[in-house]
Amino acid sequence: xxxxxxxxxxxxxxxxxxxxxxxxxxxxxxxxxxxxxxxxxxxxxxxxxxxxxxxxxxxxxxxxxxxxxxxxxxxxxxxxxxxxxxxxxxxxxxxxxxxxxxxxxxxxxxxxxxxxxxxxxxxxxxxxxxxxxxxxxxxxxxxxxxxxxxxxxxxxxxxxxxxxxxxxx
Numbered sequence: 001x002x003x004x005x006x007x008x009x010x011x012x013x014x015x016x017x018x019x020x021x022x023x024x025x026x027x028x029x030x031x032x033x034x035x036x037x038x039x040x041x042x043x044x045x046x047x048x049x050x051x052x053x054x055x056x057x058x059x060x061x062x063x064x065x066x067x068x069x070x071x072x073x074x075x076x077x078x079x080x081x082x083x084x085x086x087x088x089x090x091x092x093x094x095x096x097x098x099x100x101x102x103x104x105x106x107x108x109x110x111x112x113x114x115x116x117x118x119x120x121x122x123x124x125x126x127x128x129x130x131x132x133x134x135x136x137x138x139x140x141x142x143x144x145x146x147x148x149x150x151x152x153x154x155x156x157x158x159x160x161x162x163x164x165x166x167x168x169x
Contacts, residue, residue, distance in 0.1 A: 027149050
């Protein structure tokens, strides 16, 4: 399965849409008007909340983003250390062992493989354009589609937070 995640061109909330290969909306990513933590809800095509993603409020050495399930219980924290030259993402506290490996040498375009318990379950390709961020998500385990969309949104939140911090300095 292949999904396309595109940030809306004009949005004050940081909302995105997720399309399948036929152009059908599969998920909606709904942000809040004013949200210092960039809180976003991942909602499926039936209108059901699947995940919530929000940045950690205070950042010191690492930039972090929390993932919550549909009952609003924190299930994991995705981190990216500001001083890690390999720009790795580490998922902590999740029930399974999730490893996110990437090739960041082609920045702003990059690819990342996502493994769950040693099995490759997805691949993220980011292609940054002047107008908006765009991601292609190849999913090798269809049962993980909403979770992988939430991971992409969390990675994008961390990258956006890092860009805004760098621009304010």
